[in-house]
Amino acid sequence: MSRQRILVVDDEKLVCWTLEKLLTEEGYHVKTAGTGEEAREIFNTFAPKMVLLDIRLPDANGIDLLEEFKERDEDLVVVMITAYADADSAVKALRLGADDYIGKPFNLDTIKHVVEKTLEKKRLRDEVNYLRREFKRKYDFDNLVGNSLAMIQVFKMIKVCAETDAPTVLILGESGTGKELVARSIHFHSPRKDAPFMEINCAAIPENLLENELFGHEKGAFTDASKAHKGIFAAAEGGTVFLDEIGDMPLSMQAKILKVIDNKRYRRLGGVRDIEANVRIIAATNQNLPELVNEGKFRGDLFFRLNVMTIHLPPLRERKEDIPALVRYFIKRFNEEYGMNVKDVSKEALDCFMKYDWPGNVRELRNTVERAMMFEQGEYLSISHLSPEIKRFAEDISPSPQTEEPVATKTLTRVDQGEKHSPQGPRKRDESAGMKYTFLLPEEGISLEDVERQLIEQALDRFDWNQTKAASCLGLTRDTLRYRMKKFGLLGKKATSP
Ligand SMILES: Nc1ncnc2c1ncn2[C@@H]1O[C@H](COP(=O)(O)OP(=O)(O)OP(=O)(O)O)[C@@H](O)[C@H]1O
Numbered sequence: 001m002s003r004q005r006i007l008v009v010d011d012e013k014l015v016c017w018t019l020e021k022l023l024t025e026e027g028y029h030v031k032t033a034g035t036g037e038e039a040r041e042i043f044n045t046f047a048p049k050m051v052l053l054d055i056r057l058p059d060a061n062g063i064d065l066l067e068e069f070k071e072r073d074e075d076l077v078v079v080m081i082t083a084y085a086d087a088d089s090a091v092k093a094l095r096l097g098a099d100d101y102i103g104k105p106f107n108l109d110t111i112k113h114v115v116e117k118t119l120e121k122k123r124l125r126d127e128v129n130y131l132r133r134e135f136k137r138k139y140d141f142d143n144l145v146g147n148s149l150a151m152i153q154v155f156k157m158i159k160v161c162a163e164t165d166a167p168t169v170l171i172l173g174e175s176g177t178g179k180e181l182v183a184r185s186i187h188f189h190s191p192r193k194d195a196p197f198m199e200i201n202c203a204a205i206p207e208n209l210l211e212n213e214l215f216g217h218e219k220g221a222f223t224d225a226s227k228a229h230k231g232i233f234a235a236a237e238g239g240t241v242f243l244d245e246i247g248d249m250p251l252s253m254q255a256k257i258l259k260v261i262d263n264k265r266y267r268r269l270g271g272v273r274d275i276e277a278n279v280r281i282i283a284a285t286n287q288n289l290p291e292l293v294n295e296g297k298f299r300g301d302l303f304f305r306l307n308v309m310t311i312h313l314p315p316l317r318e319r320k321e322d323i324p325a326l327v328r329y330f331i332k333r334f335n336e337e338y339g340m341n342v343k344d345v346s347k348e349a350l351d352c353f354m355k356y357d358w359p360g361n362v363r364e365l366r367n368t369v370e371r372a373m374m375f376e377q378g379e380y381l382s383i384s385h386l387s388p389e390i391k392r393f394a395e396d397i398s399p400s401p402q403t404e405e406p407v408a409t410k411t412l413t414r415v416d417q418g419e420k421h422s423p424q425g426p427r428k429r430d431e432s433a434g435m436k437y438t439f440l441l442p443e444e445g446i447s448l449e450d451v452e453r454q455l456i457e458q459a460l461d462r463f464d465w466n467q468t469k470a471a472s473c474l475g476l477t478r479d480t481l482r483y484r485m486k487k488f489g490l491l492g493k494k495a496t497s498p
Pocket residue numbers: 143144145146173174175176177178179180181182285286326329362363366
């Protein structure tokens with residue numbers, strides 16, 4: 001690692017000499033100047049990380065030099081060297097951006113300590129700023145992709161929520177629709193953006209620990225509490241608390257959250273007084289809150305308090321027009337992340353993406369693109385590495401009898417029933433049907449939903465309602481099967497018929 005450069009500016013030769021020797025021994029690269037003029041000259045070529053600057057110089061005032069140097073390099077670390085009589089100037093210097101000051105006469109340990117501490121503080125500050133910038137970049141509007149009407153509405157709501165600094169925001173949507181991304185976007189576009197965004201997943205933390213996590217505890221609040229502990233509300237002071245999966249929050253905690261919203265105060269475990277909370281609460285859930293209220297699992301008063309600024313994120317299947325932009329966004333992102341060079345998505349793959357229902361929403365789409373890119377050998381994202389559930393839509397377009405496993409239904413007539421190993425069979429039987437069809441569409445038409453429902457019920461019946469086996473028989477994942485069962489009201493229902 002290159003040595004950090006320090007410029008010492010002092011008209012007392014002995015001070016310069018002593019500091020140069022000391023700091024060089026400590027591993028810094030040091031230069032010294034006895035006048036303002038000399039200091040300016042060295043500053044220009046040496047580009048120091050830190051300046052130790054005497055306030056009184058023969059040809060200049062250290063305070064003016066401080067301003068000059070800071071103007072040229074706002075990241076410069078400056079420590080003023082001052083006589084005790086100069087306390088006023090030291091305060092002025094601190095106001096003008098000096099990082100610290102050392103009084104004369106000084107002892108060498110103090111110098112060492114101040115230089116080290118100030119540089120470390122600066123390094124940490126730089127790191128935090130860098131991370132903040134990165135974080136902001138990551139959760140900027142640009143990272144929320146979508147051009148459907150529904151998403152444009154969402155963007156508008158994000159803007160309103162960010163600008164109005166409403167005390168609570170509720171984000172609703174199925175899993176993987178982008179609730180967390182929206183919550184971060186609101187925070188990073190709000191006046192609270194420079195304060196922390198603290199999130200907690202209410203479903204992931206056991207009930208007895210949740211209160212401690214949120215509100216903290218006083219020393220001695222319980223047997224193991226040897227020290228006081230700040231909770232998330234204290235850590236987020238001035239910023240945002242994101243209560244994820246609020247539908248899973250225990251009723252007892254819901255009452256406490258309601259109190260925080262109403263009174264802007266909370267109490268630590270074992271505490272005797274209330275603490276003020278200046279935070280905005282953003283809550284999210286994929287559950288149906290009114291239903292939970294009806295079932296007595298969610299407090300109606302909290303729901304009404306939360307349900308003021310509400311953002312609904314529609315499932316991806318209801319805004320399929322967002323898919324092309326999302327796919328291209330993910331390709332670009334993974335190209336950058338993994339140093340790849342996939343040019344675009346192939347038409348065939350995009351067709352499949354547009355037809356598939358995406359029960360796992362944008363998260364599933366992201367994972368699908370990521371996985372396919374990992375295995376992709378060509379320039380375009382092909383269908384080769386898509387899951388069978390997604391790929392089967394491509395087979396709809398150009399079917400291959402070898403891979404297409406036909407299924408029988410009560411309502412559909414299978415063209416090649418009993419003859420699937422005889423390629424000539426179906427062709428001879430029904431030329432008019434066109435040999436590419438495995439099933440014949442009845443003259444009078446058919447309800448596809450009905451067919452889907454019947455097939456699902458049959459598969460479930462066949463495997464005694466074992467969802468994993470039924471899903472596998474239908475070429476679906478269990479999640480997709482469950483999603484479809486929910487759609488048809490089959491979840492939690494077991495067929496009585498054999
Ligand atoms: N509109 C979008 N644009 C770009 N990426 C998105 C979008 N929506 C979601 N994503 C991405 O999809 C993934 C899932 O999003 P996120 O975690 O915000 O969903 P969620 O609704 O909070 O899901 P869950 O309910 O499971 O917690 C993330 O990687 C996120 O970056």
